[in-house]
Amino acid sequence: MRRPPVVRRVGAEGEGIGFAGESAYDRDWRGVLWTRQILARGKGRPQYHTVHTLRQRRAMRHMLCQVCGGPTPEDGPRLFVLRDVGRPVEEGERTTAPPVCVPCARISVRECPRLREGHVAALVDRPYAWGVAGIVHHPITLEPIGTALQEVSYEGFAVRWTLAHRLVVTLHDCTPVDLDALDA
Ligand SMILES: [Zn+2]
Known part of the structure; x- marks a missing residue:
């Protein structure tokens, strides 16, 4: 399917892009327009870090594990595992990688090609x-x-x-952690 072309649209915030036949699902709670994607059914093994747009957005919005879709601790810090770029997770760091639960984190650092080369993990309060x-x-x-x-x-x-x-979050009140030292 071809992507619908964008049109000029005047919204509450001023001018911007829109779709000609827009529905409520085309925008997020901040009024930003999102790409439309067809849901692929019957997919095989999880594609680490190539998560579907809707799934990534839902995981970020509701802080669900990006691998199993389960909840992450509501009252405690969330675990984020990022590709190693030669330093620990920084205060205010931006990422498109949703949080993970501890069991999935251990699997993904073994299975995900991007994380297998090296990863950094942090518990993030905010x-x-x-x-x-x-x-x-x-x-x-x-x-x-x-x-x-x-x-x-x-x-x-x-x-x-x-x-x-993709939804982008910034990570605040980060504590670097060793995955092996965490309780599941
Ligand atoms: Zn999980």
Whole structure:
């Protein structure tokens, strides 16, 4: 299926992109437009870090484990496991990787090709919905600006011209942890 082309639309926040036949499901609670995807049925093994758009958004919004979809502790810190970039998880770090439960974290660092090369883990007290990663469109031509996903803040102007693919959170009050030292 072809993606529906975007149109210019005037919303409560001002001008931005929209779909011609928009439904309530096309926008998130911040009014940002999301890409439409067809649900693939009967998929085999989990695709670590290539999670489906809807699933990623739901996992981030409700802080569900990105692998099994189960809840993560409501009253305690959430576990985030990121690819190792040569330093621990930083205060305010941005990520599109939803949290994981401890058993799934142990599996994913063995099975996920990106994490197998090296990972860093942190317990995060305050994950904050920061914005989206998506394709920004030109406000005049409505053409996509580039093909790579750009991280765009909910607070900025560009978010109204962005077709979102991933929810981005920032991680606050982070405590680096060793997965082997955690209780399941
Ligand atoms: Zn899990």
